[in-house]
Amino acid sequence: MIARAPLSWPGIARLGLVQSALGAVVMLSSSLLNRVMVVEYAQAATLPAALVAFHYAVQLTRPKWGHGSDMGRRRTPWIIGGMGMLAAGGVLATLATVMLRDQPVAGLLLAIIAYAMIGLGVGACGTSLLALLASRTAPERRPAAASLTWIMMIVGIVVTAGIAGRLLEPFSAGLLIKVASGVAGAAFLVTLFAVWGVEGNAIGQPPATGTAPSADFGTALRAIWDDPRARLFTIFVFVSMVAYSAQDLILEPFAGLRFGLTPGQSTQLSSVQHMGVLGGMVLVGVGGHAFGGSGGFRLRRWIVGGCVGSALALAGLAAAANVGPGWPLQPTVFLLGFANGVFAVAAIGAMMELAGADGPGTEGIRMGLWGAAQALAFGIGGFAGATGVDIGRAAFASDAPAFALVFTLEAGLFLIAALIATKLSTVQQPQSSIRGALA
Numbered sequence: 111m112i113a114r115a116p117l118s119w120p121g122i123a124r125l126g127l128v129q130s131a132l133g134a135v136v137m138l139s140s141s142l143l144n145r146v147m148v149v150e151y152a153q154a155a156t157l158p159a160a161l162v163a164f165h166y167a168v169q170l171t172r173p174k175w176g177h178g179s180d181m182g183r184r185r186t187p188w189i190i191g192g193m194g195m196l197a198a199g200g201v202l203a204t205l206a207t208v209m210l211r212d213q214p215v216a217g218l219l220l221a222i223i224a225y226a227m228i229g230l231g232v233g234a235c236g237t238s239l240l241a242l243l244a245s246r247t248a249p250e251r252r253p254a255a256a257s258l259t260w261i262m263m264i265v266g267i268v269v270t271a272g273i274a275g276r277l278l279e280p281f282s283a284g285l286l287i288k289v290a291s292g293v294a295g296a297a298f299l300v301t302l303f304a305v306w307g308v309e310g311n312a313i314g315q316p317p318a319t320g321t322a323p324s325a326d327f328g329t330a331l332r333a334i335w336d337d338p339r340a341r342l343f344t345i346f347v348f349v350s351m352v353a354y355s356a357q358d359l360i361l362e363p364f365a366g367l368r369f370g371l372t373p374g375q376s377t378q379l380s381s382v383q384h385m386g387v388l389g390g391m392v393l394v395g396v397g398g399h400a401f402g403g404s405g406g407f408r409l410r411r412w413i414v415g416g417c418v419g420s421a422l423a424l425a426g427l428a429a430a431a432n433v434g435p436g437w438p439l440q441p442t443v444f445l446l447g448f449a450n451g452v453f454a455v456a457a458i459g460a461m462m463e464l465a466g467a468d469g470p471g472t473e474g475i476r477m478g479l480w481g482a483a484q485a486l487a488f489g490i491g492g493f494a495g496a497t498g499v500d501i502g503r504a505a506f507a508s509d510a511p512a513f514a515l516v517f518t519l520e521a522g523l524f525l526i527a528a529l530i531a532t533k534l535s536t537v538q539q540p541q542s543s544i545r546g547a548l549a
Contacts, residue, residue, distance in 0.1 A: 390451020416453025
């Protein structure tokens with residue numbers, strides 16, 4: 111990759127549109143189709159959960175996609191190709207969902223193919239997008255850039271969910287296919303607009319000349335793993351994201367079982383959490399530069415603060431499990447969302463910073479390694495949280511101690527992640543650079 115001028119704010123915002131498009135299609139597969147399978151088509155809840163976990167497992171290919179984009183001269187084709195695969199996977203997943211009722215075997219086989227395509231598409235597009243942002247964003251803009259792109263992803267999810275929900279009334283299989291195809295097609299077109307010319311060349315023009323790493327994938331991955339800071343950050347991403355995702359599938363059941371909230375009320379509680387997440391993201395985006403610290407790891411204090419705040423909020427939820435009605439549940443959930451938002455955007459900003467630690471040309475495989483750790487953690491975290499509650503309810507014959515135990519374990523993981531983050535600024539890159547190993 112040759113050196114180019116840093117992205118302008120409009121350029122960063124345009125790439126943020128790709129995150130919006132990603133969020134829209136992923137929402138389709140992980141949320142809308144989940145509900146349709148279980149409610150409208152009376153499938154076991156295990157089926158969509160297994161398919162979503164499978165798409166996370168497929169994302170373990172992220173380092174390979176990142177290395178591929180490093181080996182090329184431009185990342186735009188990888189972003190477009192990945193989005194095309196993701197969009198096609200989203201449409202096929204919808205067709206598979208419709209088929210499950212009358213042709214269960216064929217529908218399941220098609221669903222497996224579709225969710226594999228979704229995982230591959232997210233991996234190729236998302237990894238290359240983050241690598242492009244990391245390589246082309248000025249260091250002082252990275253906290254705000256991470257905040258902006260992730261806010262745009264959430265906006266994409268919220269807007270798509272709202273529009274799709276209105277268009278699907280009254281529900282029918284044919285209408286579901288039309289809406290899903292519209293979402294996928296719009297996401298692909300938005301991506302084409304977003305990346306057009308941002309890398310310096312219009313789509314279809316000859317690639318720019320420059321240098322790219324020449325090592326094979328295995329050598330490149332071993333070289334990254336031999337960097338103590340990259341290795342420690344990978345461990346941090348995994349631990350923190352397990353803690354981050356473990357409450358995803360249990361918060362609304364917790365609100366219903368311990369506080370008697372109706373489905374509508376528990377959905378509103380999730381909205382409160384997302385408002386907190388947005389607030390935390392905005393705070394890091396605005397304050398990340400002014401109060402980010404100095405040296406090679408500017409966002410460490412924000413990451414540590416977000417992890418500790420998340421641990422405190424989860425400790426509050428553990429207490430809420432024991433107290434039940436009367437506990438200020440909404441403020442506690444808002445605090446959890448806020449701390450999660452601070453931690454998540456600061457971690458993404460740190461990824462962007464550390465991705466270019468060895469100079470241009472290795473951002474993709476670094477982002478791929480951390481993206482794979484995140485995907486694995488999300489798959490494990492959601493499953494472990496739900497399973498932990500089931501085991502606890504069986505062991506204690508009561509809801510309160512089961513939820514309290516899981517929330518306490520999550521808090522402990524966040525504290526471990528905070529401890530790891532404090533070590534990141536003290537770990538030095540080996541004297542022999544990674545780029546030397548890749549040469």
